Amino acid sequence: MAARLAGKVAIVTGAGSSGPGLGNGKATSILFAREGAQVLCVDQQIERAQETCAIIRAEPGSASAFAADVTQRADCAALVGAALERYGRVDILHNNVGIVSNNDIRTETEDAWDHIMEVNLKSMVLTTQPAPPALEEAGAGSIINVSSIAALRILPGRAMAYQASKAGVVGLTISLDGQLADKRIRVNCIAPGQVYTPMVEALITPEGREQRRLSGLIQDEGTAWDVGWAAVYLASDESRWVTAQVLVVDAGITATMSGGGQAVAGRT
Secondary structure, three states: OOOOOOOOEEEEEOOOOOOOOOOHHHHHHHHHHHOOOEEEEEEOOHHHHHHHHHHHHHOOOEEEEEEOOOOOHHHHHHHHHHHHHHHOOOOEEEEOOOOOOOOOOOOOOHHHHHHHHHHHHHHHHHHHOOOHHHHHHOOOEEEEEEOOHHHOOOOOOOOHHHHHHHHHHHHHHHHHHHHHHHHOEEEEEEEEOOEOOHHHHOOOOHHHHHHHHOOOOOOOOEOHHHHHHHHHHHHOHHHOOOOOOEEEEOOOHHHOOOOOOOOOOOOO
């Protein structure tokens, strides 16, 4: 086991996967533990978090599961309290929860729009609000918010609310850093590209998957591990002088003119 996060305690929301395989939160939790962190794996469905914990403990690593609906203020306060009770400190908050949308300006409804904003953006406000005192007490801290390349470029298809919510995550990241940097709490953002996860698997065809694989400058399929390793860097002391940044993990898609491939209106 490596030790880039030795002695640190991490909270990961959305730490389970929506189906067989590895989602971004699950991979990040495993890598945090492999790098020496104790991990509170948070998911609305406790069974998903427990599955992630079982993988970590088998390696062996240190993790425990916690059930929370991150759109509820009381649950968010409770998850920070659980980390303090179980591990005595909090060094890392990784905000990973996100859901898909499939409406454009002609088909969007008020309820659908509000739901996307509540889950993808408001949840990150609610999970972050109780965290700064614990992070400050630890001497420094890292908050990592998961956005998407959808915040940075046009995606084909209908993903208006999703794109707006993920752009909001970028703005939230910058705002939080302005408020917390004087306490040595760094706030950064990861913008994954067309990563293949269980959520994406349910939305595309094999042909679409191949188009996505070939759509970047690096023509290889992205995985949740790629997102997880970016999170390890931002969580570690290696990035102690990095804050208010958007780390794009996308095989170079945002650097191309067209981006190519079949975009999926969902957390990639």
